[in-house]
Amino acid sequence: MRQLVSWSASACAGFVRACAVVVVSMLVPAVWAAAAVLWIWWWDGDPWSGIVPFLWACIGTLALSRPVCRMVRSLVAKWTGTVIPGGYRQPGPVTQMATGYWWNGYSYERTSRDARMDQQWRTRWRDPATWRDLRFTAIAPITMGVICAIPPAGVVAAVLGFGHPGFPAVLAGALGAVVAIAGAPYAWRSIEPVAVRFLRASPAMALQDRVAELTAQRADATVAQAAEIRRIERDLHDGAQARLVALGLSLATAEKLMETDLDQARALLRDARAGAATSLTELRDLVRGISPPVLNERGLVDAVRALALDSPLEAAVSADVQLRLDPPIEAALYFGVAELLTNAVKHAHASRARISIARDGTGIVVDVEDDGRGGADVRPGGGLDGLRRRLAVFDGTVEVTSPAGGPTRVRMMLPCESL
Amino acid sequence: MRIVVAEDLYLLRDGMVRLLEAYGHQVVATATTGPETLDALRTWRPDVSVVDVRMPPTQSDEGLQAALAARRELPGLPVLILSQHVEQLYARELLADGAGGVGYFLKDSVFDADQFIDALERVAGGGTAMDPAVITKLLSSGSSSRRLEQLTEREHAVLGLMAEGLSNQAIGQRLFLSESAISKYTTSMFGKLGISDDESSNRRVLAVLTYLNKTLNKT
Numbered sequence: 001m002r003q004l005v006s007w008s009a010s011a012c013a014g015f016v017r018a019c020a021v022v023v024v025s026m027l028v029p030a031v032w033a034a035a036a037v038l039w040i041w042w043w044d045g046d047p048w049s050g051i052v053p054f055l056w057a058c059i060g061t062l063a064l065s066r067p068v069c070r071m072v073r074s075l076v077a078k079w080t081g082t083v084i085p086g087g088y089r090q091p092g093p094v095t096q097m098a099t100g101y102w103w104n105g106y107s108y109e110r111t112s113r114d115a116r117m118d119q120q121w122r123t124r125w126r127d128p129a130t131w132r133d134l135r136f137t138a139i140a141p142i143t144m145g146v147i148c149a150i151p152p153a154g155v156v157a158a159v160l161g162f163g164h165p166g167f168p169a170v171l172a173g174a175l176g177a178v179v180a181i182a183g184a185p186y187a188w189r190s191i192e193p194v195a196v197r198f199l200r201a202s203p204a205m206a207l208q209d210r211v212a213e214l215t216a217q218r219a220d221a222t223v224a225q226a227a228e229i230r231r232i233e234r235d236l237h238d239g240a241q242a243r244l245v246a247l248g249l250s251l252a253t254a255e256k257l258m259e260t261d262l263d264q265a266r267a268l269l270r271d272a273r274a275g276a277a278t279s280l281t282e283l284r285d286l287v288r289g290i291s292p293p294v295l296n297e298r299g300l301v302d303a304v305r306a307l308a309l310d311s312p313l314e315a316a317v318s319a320d321v322q323l324r325l326d327p328p329i330e331a332a333l334y335f336g337v338a339e340l341l342t343n344a345v346k347h348a349h350a351s352r353a354r355i356s357i358a359r360d361g362t363g364i365v366v367d368v369e370d371d372g373r374g375g376a377d378v379r380p381g382g383g384l385d386g387l388r389r390r391l392a393v394f395d396g397t398v399e400v401t402s403p404a405g406g407p408t409r410v411r412m413m414l415p416c417e418s419l
Numbered sequence: 420m421r422i423v424v425a426e427d428l429y430l431l432r433d434g435m436v437r438l439l440e441a442y443g444h445q446v447v448a449t450a451t452t453g454p455e456t457l458d459a460l461r462t463w464r465p466d467v468s469v470v471d472v473r474m475p476p477t478q479s480d481e482g483l484q485a486a487l488a489a490r491r492e493l494p495g496l497p498v499l500i501l502s503q504h505v506e507q508l509y510a511r512e513l514l515a516d517g518a519g520g521v522g523y524f525l526k527d528s529v530f531d532a533d534q535f536i537d538a539l540e541r542v543a544g545g546g547t548a549m550d551p552a553v554i555t556k557l558l559s560s561g562s563s564s565r566r567l568e569q570l571t572e573r574e575h576a577v578l579g580l581m582a583e584g585l586s587n588q589a590i591g592q593r594l595f596l597s598e599s600a601i602s603k604y605t606t607s608m609f610g611k612l613g614i615s616d617d618e619s620s621n622r623r624v625l626a627v628l629t630y631l632n633k634t635l636n637k638t
Contacts, residue, residue, distance in 0.1 A: 276527075280525075280526075280527045288504065294504070297480040302508060306508040309506075309507040309508055310556055312559065
């Protein structure tokens with residue numbers, strides 16, 4: 001009994017779903033059908049009179065294709081849980097130039113509204129997703145549209161058949177009822193394979209996405225590199241260079257004073273020596289930030305050991321082997337560990353840390369674990385986000401596990417063929 | 420003293436030789452690469468040598484490796500390492516054999532020529548001389564900083580200078596205190612930390628550094 005109830009419930013739900021699929025997939029054919037009806041209506045012997053309904057149907061198809069596909073996607077997601085990404089291109093930013101005109105990436109427009117409209121049209125026209133949607137609106141009616149039309153068609157046949165007297169009509173009605181009831185729970189399921197097959201991003205679109213990702217990464221890397229070079233230039237300009245100028249001045253003055261005031265000359269020489277020592281300290285810190293000497297001299301494992309020794313934490317380092325990697329990869333991992341140790345001290349208030357450097361089948365894995373209070377997350381623009389982006393350049397990844405209350409465990413993974 | 424100078428940059432090597440000769444020492448050989456350094460140390464067995472860490476051909480820590488290799492063959496061969504940067508890691512490797520006659524300094528330390536020559540003579544005499552930067556790092560890292568919290572500020576300063584390799588007399592001069600006041604501080608300090616006080620300043624330095632290293636408890 002219970003089985004019967006649940007089966008009939010699923011049959012009813014399935015019937016409704018099948019009807020919904022038919023409505024959605026038949027929207028565009030309905031537009032064409034209306035155009036054909038109009039053409040016949042206006043028929044005066046000249047086939048050119050059909051041009052107006054034909055254009056209307058074209059415009060209607062273009063306007064409807066994207067909403068239809070959106071509806072199909074949302075129905076599939078709602079009924080089956082399968083998410084099919086749209087993959088539509090997003091329009092770029094519209095900016096006002098110094099001339100007062102608006103630039104949308106393609107052309108200048110007088111107002112921002114015009115610029116946006118123009119951009120929308122161009123983006124849509126060039127978007128491969130638009131052509132995929134059009135193809136789908138043609139395919140959908142003859143696949144899932146036809147299948148899902150079976151249960152409603154069965155019902156219609158049953159109603160018509162039982163409404164007419166005579167054995168053949170009743171037989172047709174009975175057949176229709178059987179088909180409708182048997183097909184109702186299953187017909188709507190055809191939407192999923194059809195949508196997955198024809199609505200997902202094509203290889204060309206996937207390739208385009210990868211290109212966009214790489215372009216963004218390259219831009220990131222270029223910007224970061226330029227910022228780094230500017231920082232170095234500024235540090236040298238305001239620090240060592242200025243101090244060397246001051247040093248030269250002191251020495252020149254001291255040279256002059258040697259003849260008249262020996263005591264003051266001596267004091268100046270002492271100052272000069274102190275200035276030289278300070279500029280050396282500054283240069284040393286600068287060099288450490290660009291490329292830590294111990295990393296060049298000893299490689300990653302010993303450099304991380306040195307880092308652990310200098311850290312205020314009790315940090316233990318375990319590494320299975322002395323491995324030498326490519327210098328950029330070593331630097332990325334070294335600065336990653338440095339950042340994580342700093343975080344452990346500054347944010348997590350940890351007192352111990354464990355660092356392990358190991359390799360697995362595909363690359364190198366660096367784990368940093370502390371006993372702090374946890375709660376670390378990857379915020380855009382934050383330190384961990386910066387770390388993720390630095391490693392992303394090498395197709396590396398960062399995994400952060402940091403429940404509130406700790407401990408924090410961060411795993412950096414880099415694919416590496418040189419191992 | 421007979422000294423070997425190993426430094427690849429001409430200006431620094433020349434300046435170092437002139438400085439040493441100005442203080443009346445004799446530079447018997449100079450070396451510009453790692454292998455040359457090892458050769459010079461083996462052949463001349465100098466009273467003390469001044470060795471740069473980074474040298475050709477690989478521009479990695481060739482100088483340090485040459486010095487360590489030479490000391491493995493001739494234990495206690497006095498070596499003073501000079502570098503543009505100091506690392507606890509290197510300091511630990513230098514001190515590991517416990518033979519003394521080791522110094523490790525930043526290149527800036529030559530700015531104070533008197534103190535530099537003083538440290539060099541200490542190393543030549545089998546003592547230890549560490550750059551204050553190394554000692555500051557040692558005292559502030561890991562659990563050692565927590566264990567040292569029980570020391571007074573003055574005791575902390577004395578410990579630091581002692582770890583640099585200075586004698587009680589020299590520490591007294593630096594801190595403007597009498598030698599007997601310093602020995603009072605060292606006794607109470609060693610009592611607190613549980614280190615046995617040794618009259619020989621070198622062994623004392625080693626004891627202090629070993630203590631600091633042990634508290635780090637790092638691999």
